[in-house]
Amino acid sequence: MFKNLTVGRALVYAALLLMAIYYLLPLYVMLTTSFKSLDDIREGNMLALPQAWQGGAWGKAWATACTGVECNGMQGFFWNSIKMTLPAVAISTLLGAVNGYVVSMWRFRGSDALFTMLLVGCFIPFQVVLLPMAQLLGYLGLANTTAGLVLVHVVYGTAFTTLFFRNFYITVPDELVKAARIDGAGFWTIFFRILLPISGPIFVVCIIWQFTQIWNDFLFGVVFASGESQPITVALNNLVNTSTGVKEYNVDMAAAIIAALPTLFVYMVAGRYFVRGLTAGAVKG
Amino acid sequence: MSGSSSQGRLGALADRWLPKLVLSPTLAASLIFVYGFIAWTGWLSFTESRLMPRYEWAGVVQYQALFENERWWTAAANLGIFGGLFILFCLLVGLLMAVLLDQKIRAEGALRTVYLYPMALSFVVTGTAWKWMLNPDMGLQKVVVDLGFTDFTFDWLVNPDMAIYTVVIAGVWQSSGFVMALFLAGLRGIDDSIIKAAQVDGASLPTIYRRILIPSLRPVFFSVLLILSHIAIKSFDLVMALTGGGPGNSSDVPAIFMYQFAFTRGQLGVGAASAMMMLFTIVAVLVPLMYMETRSAKRV
Numbered sequence: 085m086f087k088n089l090t091v092g093r094a095l096v097y098a099a100l101l102l103m104a105i106y107y108l109l110p111l112y113v114m115l116t117t118s119f120k121s122l123d124d125i126r127e128g129n130m131l132a133l134p135q136a137w138q139g140g141a142w143g144k145a146w147a148t149a150c151t152g153v154e155c156n157g158m159q160g161f162f163w164n165s166i167k168m169t170l171p172a173v174a175i176s177t178l179l180g181a182v183n184g185y186v187v188s189m190w191r192f193r194g195s196d197a198l199f200t201m202l203l204v205g206c207f208i209p210f211q212v213v214l215l216p217m218a219q220l221l222g223y224l225g226l227a228n229t230t231a232g233l234v235l236v237h238v239v240y241g242t243a244f245t246t247l248f249f250r251n252f253y254i255t256v257p258d259e260l261v262k263a264a265r266i267d268g269a270g271f272w273t274i275f276f277r278i279l280l281p282i283s284g285p286i287f288v289v290c291i292i293w294q295f296t297q298i299w300n301d302f303l304f305g306v307v308f309a310s311g312e313s314q315p316i317t318v319a320l321n322n323l324v325n326t327s328t329g330v331k332e333y334n335v336d337m338a339a340a341i342i343a344a345l346p347t348l349f350v351y352m353v354a355g356r357y358f359v360r361g362l363t364a365g366a367v368k369g
Numbered sequence: 370m371s372g373s374s375s376q377g378r379l380g381a382l383a384d385r386w387l388p389k390l391v392l393s394p395t396l397a398a399s400l401i402f403v404y405g406f407i408a409w410t411g412w413l414s415f416t417e418s419r420l421m422p423r424y425e426w427a428g429v430v431q432y433q434a435l436f437e438n439e440r441w442w443t444a445a446a447n448l449g450i451f452g453g454l455f456i457l458f459c460l461l462v463g464l465l466m467a468v469l470l471d472q473k474i475r476a477e478g479a480l481r482t483v484y485l486y487p488m489a490l491s492f493v494v495t496g497t498a499w500k501w502m503l504n505p506d507m508g509l510q511k512v513v514v515d516l517g518f519t520d521f522t523f524d525w526l527v528n529p530d531m532a533i534y535t536v537v538i539a540g541v542w543q544s545s546g547f548v549m550a551l552f553l554a555g556l557r558g559i560d561d562s563i564i565k566a567a568q569v570d571g572a573s574l575p576t577i578y579r580r581i582l583i584p585s586l587r588p589v590f591f592s593v594l595l596i597l598s599h600i601a602i603k604s605f606d607l608v609m610a611l612t613g614g615g616p617g618n619s620s621d622v623p624a625i626f627m628y629q630f631a632f633t634r635g636q637l638g639v640g641a642a643s644a645m646m647m648l649f650t651i652v653a654v655l656v657p658l659m660y661m662e663t664r665s666a667k668r669v
Contacts, residue, residue, distance in 0.1 A: 096469050103466055104483045107546065110498040111486075117501065130502065130512050182391050190388035198396055205403045209603050209651050211627045211644040213406040215413060215637060219422065239402045242395050271387040300491035302606035303624075307632055317493045321610050324497050333501050340497040344490050351489035355482055358489065359550055 118142060118338040125333050141334035145342060149335050151322040152311075158342050160312065161319035165299055165346075168230050168315055172237035173294040179238070180245020180290060181283065185275050187246070188253035189261050199250065205243035213240075214307050221308055228313050236308060237298045244297075245290050252286040253279065288357045296347050296358070316343045407648065413641035420635040431638035441643065444621040447533045448650075451540070451622065452601035458541045459597055460590075463548025468578060470549070471556050481553075484546035492543065496610025499539040500526065529619035532612045536604075536620060539611055544600060548593050555589035556582060591662035598654050602647060623647050 113130055118141050120134040128135065147157040187199045217236060218227070226232030256279065264274050305315040314322075320343045324336050351358050417427040435441050466484060470477055487495065502508045503526045510523040525531035559582060567577045605624035612620040614629075623643060631640025 093472070096472050096474070100466070100469050100474065100480055103462075104480055107483050107487065107542070110495075110502060110542065113502055114498050125507060129515050130508055179395060183395050186388040186392045190384075192388060195388075195392075198392065202395065202399050205399055207599070207651065207655060208403060208407065209624070209644070209647045211603075211624060212410050212648045213402065214627075214644070215422070215631055215641055216406040216409040217402070218632075239398050242398070246395065265384075271384050271391075296489060300493075302491065302493050302609070303628075306609075307628070317491050317606070320491075320497060321493050321606075324500065324610065325613060333507070336497060336501065340494045344494045347489045347491070348486065351486055355485070359481075359485060 114337045114341055118145075118334050118341060120334050122330070122332060122334065141332070142338045142342075144332075145323075145335045145338035149323055149332075149339060150326055151314075151319045152326065154312075158316060158319055158323070158339050161314055161316040162342065164230060164309075164313060165316040168233045168237070169295060169298045172234045172241065172298050173291055175234070176238045176241035176245050176294055177287065177290050179242045180247075180249050181280075181287070182275070183242065183246040184249020184251075184253050185279060188250050188256075189258075189274070189279075190271070199246075202243050202246055205240060206247065210240065210303055214303075218307060227308065228310050230309075230313055232308055233304060233313075233315065236304050237301070240304075241294055241297065245294060248290045248293070249283075249286060252283070256282070285357070288354060292350055292354055292358050295350060299347050319343075410641050410644055413637060414645050416638060418637040418641070420637070422637055427638075431642040434639050435642045435646070438639070440618050440621060441623075441626060443618055444623045444626040447620060448602065448622050450533050451536055451604065452598065454534070454537045455540045455544075455601050456594065456597045458537065459545045459548045460593065462541060462545040463593070464552050464583070466545070466549040467552035467556055468583075470553055481550070484549055486546075487543045488547045490543065492604075492606035493610040495539050495543045496607050499535065499542070500611050503535050503538070526612065527616055529616045532616060532620040536608055536611055540600075540604070540607055543607070544597065548597070551589055551593055552586060555586045559585055588662060591658055595655060595658050595662065598658070599651070602651050602654070623650075 116133055117125060117130070119137045119139065120128070121136065121138050121140075124135050145157055146159050148155055149157045151158070151161070183202075187195055221227045221232045221235075224232070226235060260278060261274055264278055269277065299315075300317060301315070302317040302321065305318040306321070309315065309318065320339055323339050412424065413422055414431050415426055415428065416423050417425070417430060470480060474480065503523070505511075505522070505524040505527060508523075510521060513521040513523070525535045563581060564577055567581055572580070603624060604622060605628065608614060608620060608622050608625055614621040614625045623646065627640050627643040627647065630636040630643060
């Protein structure tokens with residue numbers, strides 16, 4: 085075994101460390117670049133630490149950088165993303181919970197087929213619904229609004245959340261629910277008294293998954309929102325790809341980190357659940 | 370007595386209808402927003418819609434226009450290159466890391482955290498970061514030149530023949546840790562006694578992995594393929610942020626093609642036709658994979 089082969093084990097560790105460097109390098113470069121001055125960036129080496137640490141790029145990225153015609157930085161778009169993400173995550177998670185409860189505990193004739201029908205929504209390329217959705221949001225007066233984006237994310241996120249909760253609830257023994265029914269407990273009593281108290285972990289998994297998906301979305305944001313209602317991912321792309329003026333890489337990097345902070349924070353705090361969500365979504369999704 | 374029993378009957382009645390009632394908003398949404406919208410897009414792809422949608426049947430003109438469009442074929446070829454290499458490298462890197470991490474490593478948790486954090490990032494952020502690192506003036510090229518290799522050039526980002534490969538680099542960076550996590554979970558799920566028995570028989574560790582452990586990861590392998598091909602076919606934000614489809618249209622992919630024709634060029638019909646082609650591609654790739662996955666899952 086490898087235990088006695090110290091050379092073998094050293095190689096394993098070396099390879100793992102090398103990979104760790106590969107994964108960390110972009111984060112390191114982003115961070116250091118964001119604290120450099122433009123001269124420092126032009127003259128220095130990408131991998132070097134800043135000659136003088138400067139926070140100016142961060143202030144500019146947050147408040148005054150140009151994202152197209154407007155030059156108000158990322159701040160407004162950051163709040164747009166929050167206003168979009170929080171309700172969309174809450175609604176899609178709650179819907180997923182009750183849907184998952186029905187398709188696992190209250191199966192009726194045809195419920196499995198209906199569940200499969202729902203699941204198809206996880207697999208379609210969203211390009212195939214963009215044009216009708218744009219028309220519908222226009223009719224509803226929701227084009228270019230945060231409310232419109234919330235609607236879109238709820239509609240296309242609920243298939244995933246239903247899947248999460250369904251996969252969790254089918255592991256709960258049927259006897260639990262049957263016994264409760266014999267005791268006279270109804271649909272909602274069983275849900276609130278028996279299932280909700282044990283659903284903590286799956287709520288965390290589902291909320292983290294939805295939060296990451298919706299915060300990081302670019303496609304819906306770029307198609308259904310414009311100007312002031314854009315989410316932060318779209319604003320970041322506009323900021324980085326505006327071709328006017330001097331390319332300010334330090335501002336670009338600061339803006340990118342600002343856009344990444346909420347999901348990175350969630351990952352740092354609840355990484356365990358994050359992985360579980362990814363694998364849970366993956367195994368069946 | 371009678372009061373409680375009628376209440377019970379009422380409760381039973383409610384319990385018969387409530388589940389269906391609770392599920393119905395989501396089902397209605399699915400019928401409209403998934404199935405209805407696919408049909409709507411499908412219909413649009415058979416009309417002469419340009420700037421505004423029109424609904425008179427026009428046959429396959431948009432598909433003809435699509436197939437005569439050189440840019441579409443560039444996008445399709447790029448999807449093949451990107452998809453193939455992205456999946457291949459994610460599988461290789463992910464499997465290698467999973468096997469290495471499976472060797473009772475110290476600080477495994479910390480390493481796993483490091484490998485996986487890119488998955489928490491938006492593809493736009495990933496694209497922005499790699500766009501900066503790969504830019505020929507001040508990025509990696511300069512780092513190597515500064516080391517003394519003055520002839521070194523690395524201009525893939527601005528080279529029309531190579532730009533699509535930078536998307537592969539960034540994509541693998543973002544997604545391979547996730548593949549690692551799935552494979553590692555698979556390896557941990559294998560019964561230890563199989564490994565012990567093989568060791569007793571004198572099999573070396575590499576042989577055990579090659580002959581026993583990796584083959585038993587078959588179901589995981591299919592899940593991973595399913596997810597990766599899904600990511601590849603839908604890939605849009607990464608390319609937009611990294612190369613914007615350029616230089617020229619050299620790193621165009623179907624998702625960008627669809628977006629630009631439908632929403633910035635006012636060619637709704639062609640956009641709808643390209644969206645339908647993307648749907649067919651997903652179906653053509655995913656259905657056989659799902660079929661194989663369920664079959665291999667049954668066998669294990």
